Amino acid sequence: MSEVKIKADKYGQAIGLLLQKGGGFQTRFPHTLLVTAEQRRVLDDAGCVAANGSAPKTRKGRGEKAK
Secondary structure, eight states, rough: OOEEOOGGGGGGHHHHHHHHOOOOOOOEETEEEEEEEEHHHHHHHTEEEEESSSSOOOOOOOOOOOO
Protein backbone atom coordinates (compact mmCIF):
# COMPACT_ATOMS: atom_id res chain seq x y z
CA MET A 1 0.00 0.00 0.00
CA SER A 2 1.18 3.49 -0.74
CA GLU A 3 0.27 6.93 0.60
CA VAL A 4 -1.50 9.26 -1.82
CA LYS A 5 -2.29 12.92 -1.14
CA ILE A 6 -5.74 13.88 -2.44
CA LYS A 7 -6.84 17.33 -3.64
CA ALA A 8 -8.98 19.05 -1.01
CA ASP A 9 -11.94 19.59 -3.33
CA LYS A 10 -11.80 16.00 -4.67
CA TYR A 11 -11.57 14.10 -1.35
CA GLY A 12 -15.24 13.06 -1.28
CA GLN A 13 -15.14 11.98 -4.91
CA ALA A 14 -12.00 9.91 -4.24
CA ILE A 15 -13.65 8.11 -1.31
CA GLY A 16 -16.73 7.47 -3.45
CA LEU A 17 -14.65 5.97 -6.27
CA LEU A 18 -12.82 3.67 -3.88
CA LEU A 19 -16.07 2.52 -2.29
CA GLN A 20 -17.55 1.74 -5.72
CA LYS A 21 -14.49 -0.28 -6.77
CA GLY A 22 -14.41 -2.22 -3.51
CA GLY A 23 -11.32 -3.35 -1.66
CA GLY A 24 -9.74 -1.90 1.42
CA PHE A 25 -8.12 1.47 1.96
CA GLN A 26 -7.17 3.59 4.94
CA THR A 27 -7.55 7.30 5.56
CA ARG A 28 -4.90 9.51 7.12
CA PHE A 29 -4.82 13.15 8.16
CA PRO A 30 -4.90 15.52 6.19
CA HIS A 31 -6.48 14.29 2.93
CA THR A 32 -4.17 11.29 2.61
CA LEU A 33 -5.21 7.77 1.69
CA LEU A 34 -3.36 4.45 1.86
CA VAL A 35 -4.31 2.57 -1.30
CA THR A 36 -3.12 -0.27 -3.52
CA ALA A 37 -1.47 0.27 -6.90
CA GLU A 38 -4.70 -0.45 -8.79
CA GLN A 39 -6.69 1.96 -6.61
CA ARG A 40 -4.03 4.62 -7.08
CA ARG A 41 -4.29 4.22 -10.86
CA VAL A 42 -8.07 4.81 -10.64
CA LEU A 43 -7.54 7.95 -8.56
CA ASP A 44 -4.90 9.23 -11.00
CA ASP A 45 -7.24 8.71 -13.95
CA ALA A 46 -10.01 10.59 -12.13
CA GLY A 47 -7.68 13.54 -11.41
CA CYS A 48 -7.97 13.29 -7.63
CA VAL A 49 -4.27 12.95 -6.77
CA ALA A 50 -2.59 16.17 -5.63
CA ALA A 51 0.85 14.75 -4.92
CA ASN A 52 2.43 11.52 -3.84
CA GLY A 53 2.57 11.27 -0.05
CA SER A 54 6.04 9.79 -0.12
CA ALA A 55 8.31 11.25 -2.76
CA PRO A 56 10.67 8.85 -4.47
CA LYS A 57 14.12 9.06 -2.97
CA THR A 58 17.26 9.02 -5.05
CA ARG A 59 20.03 6.67 -4.11
CA LYS A 60 23.30 8.35 -3.29
CA GLY A 61 26.62 6.66 -3.63
CA ARG A 62 28.43 5.94 -0.41
CA GLY A 63 31.76 7.04 -1.77
CA GLU A 64 35.04 5.26 -1.16
CA LYS A 65 35.76 3.64 2.14
CA ALA A 66 38.68 4.96 4.16
CA LYS A 67 41.72 2.69 4.19
